[in-house]
Amino acid sequence: xxxxxxxxxxxxxxxxxxxxxxxxxxxxxxxxxxxxxxxxxxxxxxxxxxxxxxxxxxxxxxxxxxxxxxxxxxxxxxxxxxxxxxxxxxxxxxxxxxxxxxxxxxxxxxxxxxxxxxxxxxxxxxxxxxxxxxxxxxxxxxxxxxxxxxxxxxxxxxxxxxxxxxxxxxxxxxxxxxxxxxxxxxxxxxxxxxxxxxxxxxxxxxxxxxxxxxxxxxxxxxxxxxxxxxxxxxxxxxxxxxxxxxxxxxxxxxxxxxxxxxxxxxxxxxxxxxxxxxxxxxxxxxxxxxxxxxxxxxxxxxxxxxxxxxxxxxxxxxxxxxxxxxxxxxxxxxxxxxxxxxxxxxx
Numbered sequence: 001x002x003x004x005x006x007x008x009x010x011x012x013x014x015x016x017x018x019x020x021x022x023x024x025x026x027x028x029x030x031x032x033x034x035x036x037x038x039x040x041x042x043x044x045x046x047x048x049x050x051x052x053x054x055x056x057x058x059x060x061x062x063x064x065x066x067x068x069x070x071x072x073x074x075x076x077x078x079x080x081x082x083x084x085x086x087x088x089x090x091x092x093x094x095x096x097x098x099x100x101x102x103x104x105x106x107x108x109x110x111x112x113x114x115x116x117x118x119x120x121x122x123x124x125x126x127x128x129x130x131x132x133x134x135x136x137x138x139x140x141x142x143x144x145x146x147x148x149x150x151x152x153x154x155x156x157x158x159x160x161x162x163x164x165x166x167x168x169x170x171x172x173x174x175x176x177x178x179x180x181x182x183x184x185x186x187x188x189x190x191x192x193x194x195x196x197x198x199x200x201x202x203x204x205x206x207x208x209x210x211x212x213x214x215x216x217x218x219x220x221x222x223x224x225x226x227x228x229x230x231x232x233x234x235x236x237x238x239x240x241x242x243x244x245x246x247x248x249x250x251x252x253x254x255x256x257x258x259x260x261x262x263x264x265x266x267x268x269x270x271x272x273x274x275x276x277x278x279x280x281x282x283x284x285x286x287x288x289x290x291x292x293x294x295x296x297x298x299x300x301x302x303x304x305x306x307x308x309x310x311x312x313x314x315x316x317x318x319x320x321x322x323x324x325x326x327x328x329x330x331x332x333x334x335x336x337x338x339x340x341x342x343x344x345x346x347x
Contacts, residue, residue, distance in 0.1 A: 012279045016222075018215075027211065175298065217269070238334050239335060245266070247262070
């Protein structure tokens with residue numbers, strides 16, 4: 001978002017799509033590694049075959065090696081944009097140099113002009129120029145909440161001041177209500193699908209197709225938010241997600257095709273926490289402290305993950321329908337909160 005300040009939503013969506021594309025390959029590879037003969041699970045939806053169970057720890061080692069190589073490549077490709085503070089120091093230094101040079105030059109001219117009886121109005125205008133340059137050089141570091149960049153002024157809200165703004169808490173609630181359904185569906189879609197689909201390879205294929213949809217949706221959502229707004233985009237995504245979660249229980253009647261459509265539809269709505277919120281944080285609070293504020297918002301979602309297992313442990317005993325209703329209600333809460341979001345002007 002710092003590299004492309006006028007295209008925050010689009011760029012966030014493109015970068016975030018890289019995260020979503022990994023299931024396209026990993027789901028199929030993991031299934032071929034753990035269950036190469038496509039053995040069916042037990043009646044309750046879990047595998048109890050010794051060969052499958054014994055291959056899981058080895059899979060973790062393989063995946064750790066793959067992740068390590070990918071992280072190393074990412075570190076080697078990393079570049080950091082010149083920070084705003086460095087630019088401020090450079091601008092301040094340039095203004096100070098201009099001011100000092102001009103003052104020395106003008107003082108010399110002033111002494112010569114006095115001997116030639118030049119009109120005193122020239123002296124007054126020269127002193128006014130000194131004052132103006134001095135104010136410009138001091139203005140750069142006067143206010144920590146603002147950055148000055150060659151005539152452009154951009155507001156930056158610090159994390160401490162962000163905690164005093166209602167937008168921060170609205171975004172935190174929406175992030176919680178979006179992140180939990182994402183984790184739930186991502187973890188449980190295969191377990192629920194195995195209750196009426198015995199083809200493990202097909203379920204892995206669903207995950208791969210859903211990964212493609214998820215990756216594409218992040219780019220598309222970034223485009224939509226850039227053209228419309230955060231509020232309208234979130235209302236659309238949360239509305240679709242809520243409907244799909246409430247009706248997920250009827251997918252066994254439609255078979256494998258219907259289940260794939262519903263899962264892919266749900267994955268298409270999971271871009272709020274990864275695209276919409278980071279982009280709108282940069283718009284509302286500025287890019288200087290965007291990383292810290294996004295981290296604070298995501299921290300609330302992660303902290304709530306300690307609570308959900310305790311809740312679901314009681315709800316799942318009532319069956320899948322009750323579990324889906326609770327998850328859909330969480331999404332519906334995010335929808336209601338978004339309705340009251342005080343959408344500000346776009347930057």
